[in-house]
Structure formats: structure tokens, C-alpha cells
Amino acid sequence: GVSRMSSRELSDIVQTQIVEDIRRDYEPEWTRRGLWDKPYSEVRRPDVTSMLLELLSHQNLADMKYNIDPRFRFSVSRSVYKGILKYLAFTGNRQYAVQPLPVKGFAITPAGGKKIRLSWQPVTEAGEPTSSPDRFMIYSRQGDNGFDNGLVVRDTIFEMELPAYDTIYSFKVTAVNNGGESFDSEELSVGINSRSKGNVLVVNGFDRVSGPSWTDNGISGISWWDDRGVPYRNDIITIGDQYDFDRMNPWLDDDSPGWGASYSDLTGKVVPGNTFNFPYIHGRSIMAAGYSFSSVSDEHFESTVDCADGSGIIDIIFGEEKSTPFFRDTSRIDFRIYTPQFMDMITKVTGEGRSVFMSGAYVGSDLLSGKDPTALKFAESTLHFIPRTGHAVRTGKVYATDYARPHFEGSFSFNAGFSPSVYTVEAPDAIEPSGKGAVCSFRYSENNSSAGIAFRGGYNNVITGFPFESIPDEKDRDKLMKQILEFLNKK
Template sequence: AWVEYLGAPFLTSFGEVNIRGKYADWQGGDLFLSLHTNAGGGQGTSSFIHSYAPSRGSKAFQTILHNQLVQDIRKTFNPHWRDRGKKKANFGELRNTRTMPAVLVEVAFHDHPQDALLLRNQRFRHLVGRSLYKGISKYLSGKKVVSPLPPVAFQARNSGPRQVTLSWKAQKDPLEPKSKAKGFIVYASSNGFGFDNGRIVYSNSYTFRDLVPGAVYYFRVSAFNQGGESLGSEVLSVRVTPPGKKAKILVVQGFDRMDRFSTYKKREYNTRNYVIYHGEALASSGFFYDSISNEALMDHPEILRQYRLLDWILGEESTKDETFSAKEQEILAGFLKKGGKFLVSGSEIGWDLDQKGSTEDKKFYRTYLKAKFVEDKSGTSKIRGKEGTLWKGLSLSLDDGTHGTYNVDYPDVILPMGGARAFLTYENLKVAGIGYQGRFRLVYLAFPFETVYPKQQRNLLMKRILFFLMGG
């Protein structure tokens, strides 16, 4: 019915599968690629062209696409990944595509446990998408250069009155050594979601000048070369300082996890823009801040001397990607020993460091995060401030994927240690957040701060955290 509404000169009685090829022909496409997952027993990747009358160019397109995909999976995920072959079949999609090369790809088996795990893995899906893009690009243009990977080690910092300097590094692609960045595109935004058209830069830094003091700006960077433009970096943010002011808070984007088993209905995927929610809350309390990726901070730990407080975003970062690496633990320990102030939030920190961690991990967790891990699932997404404390009256909920961020699957339950005190509890009275005031100051939330809603309560929570850490 929809294609008829669009004006297609054919009836939809062909059925949903058969009409796909006819619709592609009617639209005048250059290529037809149908992406499937397989079933019925087995593992691995196969591809198909029509069995007895493949459209012109289909065989060449299949060869390039199939070989690229299998090669990349073997190099990245499984050197023994099964190549089920370049095949032919009388599939309706292929039979009815006549004006362009047509290929159907069965990426993996959704009814095989190991294949199914990969199909739900964000990194695997990203690899498949990039591999298919490379195959298409090489077939259409013969290009041996593909677009680069996104920049890394990104930072956005106030560098003077009314100016902000961004810096980053190009990311090497081990699968495509020729996909080096020729330049970069720097994008800016006033809300972190809608960005401007960008500006082209041929170095690894860029400075914005004549910005509005007190305003919050958001930034991301992509790379480009002859093959095209990369995906964007994570989103970072700055509240611009006026003359005579310096940002004393550094927001660290440490949530890199991309292998979350994803259900798009519940937004269980990492959009890497959660600095938006932290920045909004900091600005609502009147504070100026810079932001940085954890990789950039590890490259330049000396910049910590410029800040009084770290707000470290860990989201659902867990054991595979490490909440805090050994180097990060060393740098943080040095910062805290000098009286630093630390806000850290994430739902898997205790699970990673205390439950699954090494002896050194457990020591860091108990000494500097002042906590003991209890269990990996709170049993509720409702959180309350403890009566008789600074936090009384807070009534918080954690996102289930329908409130703008992502579903918090397993918020940790913790207990305070070493002089720390509980100030937030889940609805069932299990501990959700602790604070410590001693040689250093600490607020540790066993859930991701950015997933708290409503916004007014999230901002109020930040206001009390900042009073606890910076004042009082």
C-alpha cells in the first residue's frame, strides 16, 4: 500500500519480499544489498546472487562485498570464522531486481549461541557496517582509500577569556592502513544534539574565540580523507569562563563500552554524549567546567593540577573495558592524596573492581572509593535521599530507556567503608550512594548520574553534591 501511495507503477500483490527488488528498480538505485541473519543450524557468513539470471554486475559486487566482510571478521573477532561461500539462489529479492547489481548477505546465524552473541554486540555490528561500506565503496569507485576512523583523545577546555580550545588525535585503523585522516571537521552546538555545519581543520586542534561568557557549548570532531568522512567523536562540553574566572571542574568522559547487548526499544546503546546531562547540571549550579576523554587525560595527566574537582562518567562501563585501568588508578590516587575532590558515577564500578578485580583493584576501590561491593542488581530503579542528611527530600528515578538516555540494567549495591557514609538508598533501603570528607572528598554514585530523572531532581542532586564536595 505504501509504494502504491508513493506512485509506484505496480501493484503490491507481489508480496513483501518480491516487491523489494521492484521498488529498488523503480527508485533508480545503483546497488541492491539485502542484509539478513541466517537460521536453521550452522555458523558463519554466506552471500547470494540470483541463481540463473543475476542482474549485471552482481557477481563482481558479491565477490568484493563477501570477501571484505569475512576478512574483517576474521581479523577482528574470530580468525576461524566460517566462510560459507558465495552462493546462488532463486530468492524473490534477487529475482525481481533487474536494473542494478543485487546481493543478499547472511551475516551470521541468529539461532546459534555464539553467532547470536556477536549479532547483539555493538562492536561487531559496527565492524559489519564498516565492512559493507568498504565493499560498496570499492565496487562503485574502485577506491583503495576508505574513510578514516573517528578522532580519539578528545578534549575541550577553556583557554582564555571567551575562548575554548579543542584538541584530539587521529585514530589508526589496523584493518585499513591507508585510511589516514587528511583533515578534520569541528562541529559546535548549543544543546549537544543539533550541530552546525562544521569547519574544516588541517591540524589536531582548534580554538573558538569571542564566545558568550557563561554559555554552555558542545563539540564533536570527525576526520576525513579522499574516501569520505568518519563517524563523529564523543560529544564534549564547556561552560565558557568570563575574564578573571577559571574552570575548576573537569568532566571526564570514561564511558567507552560498546559491547552492550542492545535492544533499541530500550536504548541500551552508548551514544557517547552523556556529558550533556552532567554539563547541564553543573551549569544550573553556576559552575564553570571543561571536559575531556579519559584517554586524553591519561596522555596528559599534568592538567589535573588545574582543577579542584573531577566528575568522572562511567555509565555502564564494566570489566571488559575496565572502569579504572591501572594507570587511571595511579593518577587518581595522586590527585586524591593531594586533597582532590571526586564525583564518580556508574552502575558497574563495584562489580568490576571489587567483585571481579585484582588485588590492586580491590585495594583502590576500598581505599579511594571508600566502598564495599554488595550485589550487582538493586532490584529497583527508585532512589531516595536519607532523612537527617543533606540529601533528604531527594526522590530520583533511573531511566529504563524511555527517558532520553539508556536502560540501567544492573545498578550496583554498595556499603560505605573507611569513614564514608551512605546518603542515598534505593527504595528497598539498599545503599545507592556514599560520601566521604577527610583527606580528600568523594561522592560515589553506584548508578549513572546521567540516567537520573526528572531533570529538576537530577540538577538538585548535582547541587547538593557540589555543596558537599566544594563547600560545607
């Protein structure tokens, strides 16, 4: 075996790494607790270096705000990994390299004919200079097939020719160094129609992952009715919605567990979240309507002046994106929709006569929560809608209005409850038309509030208060996308 002091050294290094990272990224006053040398059998009996880590308490509401958030769980897991890595390097007297973080600013842009250009930006972790990547892996797939084994490249730009027309190709990128390979980037897709009616640029603005919203003012717990949060890809962290919010209610037995008690209808079920592949879902319907498409991240869209060149229509995915306060530092807002860069870019492309389709559950309520007069004016005068309310309905049935005929017709449903295939839209928005040329194009069947608007002028807009990709029926998605693109393409 090895000296028990090796376990003490491992514990110290891992704890130091965790505390330093949390203090830097989340909570500057995070408490560092003492190390215990106790005869727990799990770490006493093995003749190898070992440790037990207890970080958070599931009985502590403040702790759970961190624990249920996928961003915090990723950060702490990475801290544990880095601590173990540094311990092994220290005891082995050798150099180490930290696994890179995922790339950002991913984009697929047309380069003429069947040629495309992939580009991205590397990320180096603060305080970890060895995490810089020195190469990248590009993974690709055709249609619904699985991804290939990847291609190693050294540069952050890669050009290639697609094998065929009338086929969707999807790509993702990872960063690599001697420490390993990063998590995947978002998945972007491209398809070139041999008889294309036009080009659509799909902008993936849905990159939010977060925990649910909380309440601790009279009632205490997860306010799931307001925001269930967005899991990273998918999660199994809940068994059901909380129903006991009274801190004074004690645990009596398992049938009466008191404060924090929840239903059990989600036990054993995987909850879908942000799978980062929604450009592919949109792209399938775009191709079915006879158009070509390429896709870019919102970071690329907002920072690249000529990003939309060659595309007459912009399809912006906002899913469950919305302004999210950063844990205890409520002055920091992540995942804001209406950034100055976004508004400037939309003003530019609409000024050039390009049309916009924008869908998301919080496209209206994000304006109300932010109370930014510039953003409100932008929505009213450029996107031609005004926000009315969040939590518009609890069911997902939508129908086209008479105002929108003959461009839109029929009815469909989006996912407002649990589904194993797509995230829940728990709080869709009601938005109303603004200005001459704008009409209410869709209404929610539940209460007839306005679910979307259509605008026709020097450019055309379609904005919906529910995410397009949350429509589970592919035939409904294809029919709706075709109607939207035909409306947007007519001047």
C-alpha cells in the same frame, strides 16, 4: 545490462572483505562458505550488478551473540561498504580511499578567559592505510540548539574563544579524507560561569556499547536481568524480554513459539543507549549550581599528566561502563573501569587535594567481577568505599541518610525501567563507606542498602552506585549536583 559475472565478482570481493575483517577482529576460525549462483528474483531480474548477503541466523544462539552486539554490526556493515568500494574501484580502474574511523582522545581544556583548546587523535584502521584522515570537521552548538555545519581544520589541536559566558557550548569532531567523513566523536561540552564558584573537570568514562549478557548452562538465551547491553545511541532490535530458555521446547504456532519466545511490550519502541553526550547533562547541573566546567574523554584523562590542572573537582561519568569479555576471547576485557592508568590518575589528583564525584551502575560490581586486589585496595583506601553487591534494587528510588546531613537531603529517582529518554539502569550497585571520614550518604528506598558514600579528609569524595545522568527529572539532578559540589568544595 551488464554481465552476470559482475555480480559474481562483487559477491566474491564483499565476502572476502567480511571474512578477512571478522577473522582479524573477532573470530580467527570464522568459516567462509561457498558462493551460490541461484535464480532468486531479487538479483536475477535487475539488469545491474547485485547480490544477496546472508551472514547470521536468528535461530542460532551463537550467531545472535554477534548479531545483537552493535560493535559487530558496525564492523560487518563497514566491511560490506569497503567491499563495494573496492569492487567499484576495480571495475572502474581507479584509486580509492576508505572512509576514516572516528577520532579518539577528544578533550576540551580551558586556555584562559573565554579561550578553550580542543584536541583529539586520528585513527587509522588496521590493514586499510587509505583510511587515514587528512582533515577534520569541528561541529559546535550553543545550549540545546542544533549543531552547525562544521568548520574544516587540518591540525588535531584547535583553539578558539567562546562567544559568551554563562552559556554551554558543545562540540564533536569527525575525521575526513577523500573517501568520506567518519562517524561523530563523543560530544563534549564546556561552560564558563561569569561568577564561578570553581572549576569542575567532567571526565566521560562511559564509552561502552555492547550486546546483552548470555546464558547457555541449563537455560539458554539472553540473560537480560544481568545486563541488557548498551545500544549505540539507540536501537530497535528487541520486542521484549525472553521468557522461554529451554532449547527442547519446539515451535508449535505463533502463540506458542517455544525456545527463544519473548514478551512484546517493547514492540515499536526505540531503546535508548549510550548517546555519548552525557557531559552536557552533567554540565547543565554544574552551571546551575554556579560552577564552570570543561570535559574530556577518559583516554585523555588517563594519558595527560596535567589534565586536571585548574580544576578543584573531578566529575567522572561511568554510566553503564563495566568490564566486558570480548565475544569468544574471554581473556580480552573491554571497557574496564579500574585500569592502572585510571587508578594512577585518581591517586595523583586526590593526592593534590582535588575532590572526586564518581557515578555509575557498576562502580562496585566491576571490582567484584575483576577480583583485582590492587583495584579493591584502591577503592577502599583512595575512593573510600567497598563494593557490596550488584543488582541492589529493581526500583530507582533513593533518599539521603541522616549520616549525610546537613550536606545532603531529600529524595529522588533514577531510571530503572524503560524510558524513551535515557537508558535503563537494570543492575545498580550497593556500596558501603570505608575508613574514617566516610559515611553512607544515600540509601535505596526499596531495601535500605547503601546507594552512595561521602568522604571528607584531605580531599573529598562522593561515589554513587547509580549513574547521575539516569535521573530523569532535571530539577532533581540540579538539586543533587548542587549538594554534591558544595560538599566537595568545602575543605
